[in-house]
Every structure is written in structure tokens, then in C-alpha cells.
Amino acid sequence: MKKPIVEVKDLVAKYGEDTILEDISIDIYPEQVTVIVGGSGCGKTTLIKNIFKLYQPYSGSVRIFGEEITDMDEVEYEQVLKRIGMLFQNGALINSMNLFDNISIPLEQHTNLPLSIIDKIIKVKLNLVNLGDALELNPSELSGGMKKRAALARAIVLDPEILVCDEPSAGLDPLTSASLDELILKLKSLFKMTIIIVSHELASIHRIADRLIFMDNGRVLFTGSLEEAKRSKIPEVETFFRVGKFD
Amino acid sequence: MYLENKTLFFDGNLTRFNVSELLHKIEEFKDKEIKFLDLTKVSNIDSAGVAFLDELMILFREHTPHLLNASESVDTTIKMFSSMNITPVVPKEGLNFFTRIGDSLFRWRESIIRGFYLTADIFFWSFVCIFKKKGMRKGSVINQSILIGVDALWIIGLLSFILGLILALQSAAQLRQFGANIFVADLIAISMVREMGPMMTAIIVAGRSGSAIASEIATMKVTEEIDAIRMMALDPIRYIVVPKFLAITICMPLLVTMSTLIGIAGGLIIGITYLDLSAISFINEAINILTFKDVIVGLLKSVFFAWVIVIIGCYYGFSVKGGAEGVGKVTTMSVVASIFWVIVLDAINSIIFYF
Numbered sequence: 001m002k003k004p005i006v007e008v009k010d011l012v013a014k015y016g017e018d019t020i021l022e023d024i025s026i027d028i029y030p031e032q033v034t035v036i037v038g039g040s041g042c043g044k045t046t047l048i049k050n051i052f053k054l055y056q057p058y059s060g061s062v063r064i065f066g067e068e069i070t071d072m073d074e075v076e077y078e079q080v081l082k083r084i085g086m087l088f089q090n091g092a093l094i095n096s097m098n099l100f101d102n103i104s105i106p107l108e109q110h111t112n113l114p115l116s117i118i119d120k121i122i123k124v125k126l127n128l129v130n131l132g133d134a135l136e137l138n139p140s141e142l143s144g145g146m147k148k149r150a151a152l153a154r155a156i157v158l159d160p161e162i163l164v165c166d167e168p169s170a171g172l173d174p175l176t177s178a179s180l181d182e183l184i185l186k187l188k189s190l191f192k193m194t195i196i197i198v199s200h201e202l203a204s205i206h207r208i209a210d211r212l213i214f215m216d217n218g219r220v221l222f223t224g225s226l227e228e229a230k231r232s233k234i235p236e237v238e239t240f241f242r243v244g245k246f247d
Numbered sequence: 248m249y250l251e252n253k254t255l256f257f258d259g260n261l262t263r264f265n266v267s268e269l270l271h272k273i274e275e276f277k278d279k280e281i282k283f284l285d286l287t288k289v290s291n292i293d294s295a296g297v298a299f300l301d302e303l304m305i306l307f308r309e310h311t312p313h314l315l316n317a318s319e320s321v322d323t324t325i326k327m328f329s330s331m332n333i334t335p336v337v338p339k340e341g342l343n344f345f346t347r348i349g350d351s352l353f354r355w356r357e358s359i360i361r362g363f364y365l366t367a368d369i370f371f372w373s374f375v376c377i378f379k380k381k382g383m384r385k386g387s388v389i390n391q392s393i394l395i396g397v398d399a400l401w402i403i404g405l406l407s408f409i410l411g412l413i414l415a416l417q418s419a420a421q422l423r424q425f426g427a428n429i430f431v432a433d434l435i436a437i438s439m440v441r442e443m444g445p446m447m448t449a450i451i452v453a454g455r456s457g458s459a460i461a462s463e464i465a466t467m468k469v470t471e472e473i474d475a476i477r478m479m480a481l482d483p484i485r486y487i488v489v490p491k492f493l494a495i496t497i498c499m500p501l502l503v504t505m506s507t508l509i510g511i512a513g514g515l516i517i518g519i520t521y522l523d524l525s526a527i528s529f530i531n532e533a534i535n536i537l538t539f540k541d542v543i544v545g546l547l548k549s550v551f552f553a554w555v556i557v558i559i560g561c562y563y564g565f566s567v568k569g570g571a572e573g574v575g576k577v578t579t580m581s582v583v584a585s586i587f588w589v590i591v592l593d594a595i596n597s598i599i600f601y602f
């Protein structure tokens with residue numbers, strides 16, 4: 001197996017006094033889809049935000065692309081961030097800009113491409129998420145699912161090496177959700193992207209997951225391949241695969 | 248509802264429409280011994296009814312009453328809505344007096360440090376961005392200048408004019424008694440240039456733009472837009488704050504200059520119409536009394552106020568907690584704080600330069 005591309009060791013995260021994550025140690029391997037599963041409120045979003053230093057972890061170590069990032073300086077870390085795309089749980093499009101401007105931010109800031117090229121890239125990416133005709137709309141004029149898809153287009157606009165998606169298919173109808181899964185698989189195979197996905201949807205997990213990280217109450221219950229997860233005897237994991245629900 | 252044989256009998260409905268009535272009636276049985284609650288004739292029960300039964304269980308807990316003869320549907324409802332088996336949430340232990348004082352001192356210290364870092368960040372990146380445009384949105388300085396400066400021209404102009412009129416009118420009545428009509432020009436020129444122009448403008452800009460900055464940043468924070476900007480390998484300070492900072496630094500002295508000139512014009516009108524002064528002599532007098540120092544101090548002061556407004560707006564915007572209601576709160580706090588500090592700093596400035 002290849003060396004992990006993201007290594008998290010003994011990560012502890014707190015909001016004020018409340019400890020949300022305790023001693024999380026996980027590895028994410030390149031060119032795989034890793035799905036983080038867990039009940040609502042168990043700390044999945046918090047985990048992602050701490051790994052990528054949107055919140056400073058309370059303690060622990062995180063290595064991305066083989067480099068320790070928890071004590072990296074800003075300038076250096078920005079170089080790392082340029083190789084990562086993130087889709088937030090609520091989309092997080094900049095509300096004061098239309099879709100085109102939103103998606104062009106990374107291109108405009110981090111490349112010297114002329115407008116004609118930028119224009120084409122954005123159109124292609126929006127078409128990939130079936131939003132080709134929404135170029136001029138403002139985020140407030142989009143439905144919840146459309147916002148999410150637009151945010152995905154923004155996350156992949158620089159063809160990142162790591163793509164992180166916080167519940168990409170929550171709130172989407174089954175058909176759109178399936179086509180999103182297809183897109184994710186394509187990104188993995190075509191661009192050799194490493195993909196980290198937070199998801200609850202059993203159907204979607206069966207389609208896309210290579211590896212699973214199962215969380216409960218701020219701890220990791222299980223990590224392993226999809227096959228191992230299906231055979232797991234851990235009660236929570238077993239229940240999830242039998243009925244698609246958490247207790 | 249009636250009592251017979253230590254058994255309380257209910258009939259008909261036990262719903263939110265009659266529960267409060269029943270609670271009143273229960274008063275008369277308070278001291279009785281009740282061992283059973285008979286629900287044979289109860290046909291309808293809802294969550295309020297179940298809560299009522301729970302209440303009775305607690306009220307008569309010495310006799311541990313039992314429920315009798317509930318029909319199947321009533322029984323199911325009771326099982327689903329009963330609060331008796333919910334373990335109570337233990338509230339967090341409150342801090343004692345001294346810990347709380349220590350805690351708030353600690354937080355004070357922390358917020359001051361945060362303020363310092365923010366200020367340093369803003370100054371550093373603003374300086375860098377003057378030479379290197381990367382990291383800011385294209386055209387955003389011009390955009391912000393229009394929002395902060397051009398859009399405020401009207402209101403600042405109008406209010407300064409009125410202020411000039413009032414100042415002149417109030418003092419004219421006094422000066423006239425001594426035949427010192429011409430001194431109205433001195434009074435208006437000095438007060439507009441040194442104090443009223445910068446202060447008026449700062450207060451209006453704090454109300455218009457300071458609040459806008461705080462609420463914009465706070466909204467972006469609660470909707471994770473700040474995080475998204477960060478993940479795009481951009482610095483939120485550089486991307487959002489610096490354009491505003493540069494714009495306000497350019498606009499404020501210009502707005503103050505305009506405000507001062509219009510204020511003096513207001514005074515001039517009173518001088519001409521009410522004090523029979525000629526425009527030439529009024530203007531001459533005003534120019535003669537003003538020193539270079541007055542003008543420079545006034546303008547520098549205005550730039551300083553501008554920075555205070557931006558920094559306070561950002562500080563409160565970034566410190567938002569909670570959702571939409573948090574945004575409203577920090578917006579209000581930022582306006583109050585920036586007006587407060589503008590006035591305090593103005594006072595300090597007067598003491599330093601004119602005492």
C-alpha cells in the first residue's frame with residue numbers, strides 16, 4: 001500500500017471547554033475515496049476542520065503530503081492549501097458574488113491565466129455538476145442542492161490533489177446524488193484525486209467508498225476497507241450496514 | 248374527574264384543551280391519599296394529557312399511584328410521550344464569584360491580545376497590498392470606495408450644511424449683542440475644521456460603513472464563507488478587510504474636507520443673511536484665522552478615526568458567535584464601540600494638540 005497522504009495522530013479538538021474529538025488517529029491513502037461515517041453531531045465536520053487547520057487543534061499532529069502542518073507558517077501552508085479543495089456542508093459560496101465570480105476566485109488569485117481560459121474552465125466545471133446555465137445567478141437565487149453542486153465546482157476548479165466533501169449528497173434527490181457519485185468516481189480515476197467524503201447514505205457508500213472511517217461520539221470506532229466494514233462485528237457498524245441507520 | 252376509594256377517575260378527553268382546568272380541580276384532592284388513576288373512560292389523550300398524568304405522579308409520589316385500565320391506544324400514547332423515564336440533564340455547575348472575576352479578566356486580556364494581532368495583521372497586509380495586488384479581489388478597492396465614500400456624500404453633505412447653519416445661528420445671536428458679527432466666521436471655521444467636520448463624518452461613517460463591515464464579516468463567518476476563503480489558500484484579512492481599509496483611508500479625508508467646506512458654507516449663509524456680512528470678508532476672516540496645523544491635524548485625525556472604525560468593525564465581525572442573532576448583536580456592539588472610541592480619541596487629540 002502507498003504511503004498515506006494525510007496522517008492524523010492523537011488529534012484532540014475542543015470548543016472552549018468541551019472536548020469534541022479525543023485522540024483521533026487516522027490515515028488517508030492517496031487515490032482512494034475515504035468515507036467518514038457517523039451519527040449527527042459526532043464530530044465529523046469538526047474533524048475535517050481541525051485536520052485542515054481551519055480550527056487550530058488542541059493537540060496532536062497532522063501531516064499532509066508528508067509535511068507536518070500544525071506548526072507550519074502561513075505562507076508555507078498556503079502552498080499546501082492550493083493543492084486541496086473543500087466542499088463545505090452548507091456550500092459556503094460567497095454571497096455577494098455570482099456563481100461565475102465565486103468559482104473564478106481560485107483561478108484569478110492563484111494563476112496567471114487570461115480571462116478567456118478562465119471562462120472556459122469555469123464553464124466546463126459548472127457543466128460537470130449540471131449547472132451550465134446558472135453562471136450569472138447569485139447564491140441566494142439557488143436551491144440548497146444547487147448551492148452544493150456549485151460549491152463542488154469551486155472546490156475542483158484548480159484540479160486539487162485532495163478533495164474534501166462534507167455531506168455532498170445530503171439534501172439532493174437520489175438521481176442527482178447518484179450522478180454526483182459518478183462524478184466523484186471519475187475524478188478519482190481520471191485525475192487520481194484523493195477524496196475524503198463525509199456521508200450518511202448507505203447506497204452512496206456502497207457505490208464509492210474504498211475505505212471507511214466510522215466515528216461515534218468524538219472517537220473513531222473503525223477504520224478499514226469497505227469489505228472489512230461489511231464483515232465487521234462492531235455493533236454500531238453492523239447495525240449501520242444492516243439498516244442504514246445509527247442508534 | 249372524581250375520587251372514590253383512593254382512585255381518581257377520569258373520563259372523556261385528557262388534552263391540551265382541558266388540562267389546565269383539571270390542574271385547577273386537582274387542588275382539592277391534594278391532601279387525599281390517591282393510589283390509582285383510572286383511565287377506563289378516557290377516550291382521547293395527547294402529549295399535554297400525558298404531561299398532566301406525569302405531574303400527578305409527581306404530586307402524589309408518596310403513595311406511588313398506578314395507572315389503571317388505559318385502552319391500548321391511550322397506553323401507547325402515554326408510553327411515547329411520558330417524561331418520567333427521561334434522565335434529567337444536570338446543569339453545569341456555575342462558577343463562583345472569584346473564578347468568574349478571574350475568568351473575565353482572563354478574557355479581557357485575551358480580547359486585547361486578539362485586537363492587537365488583528366490590528367497588526369491589517370496594517371501589515373494593507374502595506375504589502377499597496378505594492379502587490381495579489382490576494383485582493385480585482386477592483387475591490389474602487390468598489391469599496393464607492394460604497395464607503397461616494398454613497399455617503401449626500402448624507403454627510405446635507406448634515407454638515409445643517410450643522411453649519413445651526414452653529415452660526417446660535418452664536419450669531421450672542422455675537423451680535425457685542426457687535427462682533429465678523430467673529431462668526433472664526434467660530435465656524437475653527438470648529439468645523441478642528442472638531443465638527445472630522446467628528447460628524449466619523450460618526451456617520453461609523454454608522455454606515457462600520458456597521459456594514461461588522462455585519463458583512465460576521466455573516467461570512469457564520470455561513471462558513473471565511474473558512475471557504477481560507478481553504479482557497481487566501482487570507483481573509485487580505486481578501487476582505489484590506490480593500491475596505493484602503494478605501495476608507497482614501498475616502499475619509501476627502502469626506503472630511505467636503506464636510507468642512509459645506510459646513511462653513513452653511514455658516515456663510517447665516518453670516519450674509521442674518522449678520523449682514525459680505526461673503527468676501529467672511530471668507531477672508533475664515534482663511535486668516537485658520538492655521539496650517541489646524542487643517543493637517545483635522546485631516547490626520549480623520550484618517551485615524553477611519554482606521555479605528557475599520558478595526559473595530561472587523562474585530563467584532565470576526566468575534567461573532569452563534570447564528571443570525573449573533574450577527575445583529577456584534578453589529579450593534581461595533582457601532583457603539585466605534586462611536587465611543589471616536590469621541591474618546593477626539594478628546595485625547597484635543598488635549599494633546601490644543602491644551
Ligand SMILES: Nc1ncnc2c1ncn2[C@@H]1O[C@H](COP(=O)(O)OP(=O)(O)OP(=O)(O)O)[C@@H](O)[C@H]1O
Pocket residue numbers: 015020038039040041042043044045046047089
Ligand atoms: N462552533 C461550535 N461551538 C461549540 N460547539 C460546537 C460548534 N460546532 C459544533 N459544535 C459541537 O461539536 C459537536 C460536533 O459537531 P459537528 O458539526 O462536527 O458534527 P457533525 O458530525 O458534522 O454532525 P452533522 O452530521 O450533523 O453535520 C456537536 O456536539 C456540536 O454541538
Ligand SMILES: [Mg+2]
Pocket residue numbers: 044045046089166
Ligand atoms: Mg457536519
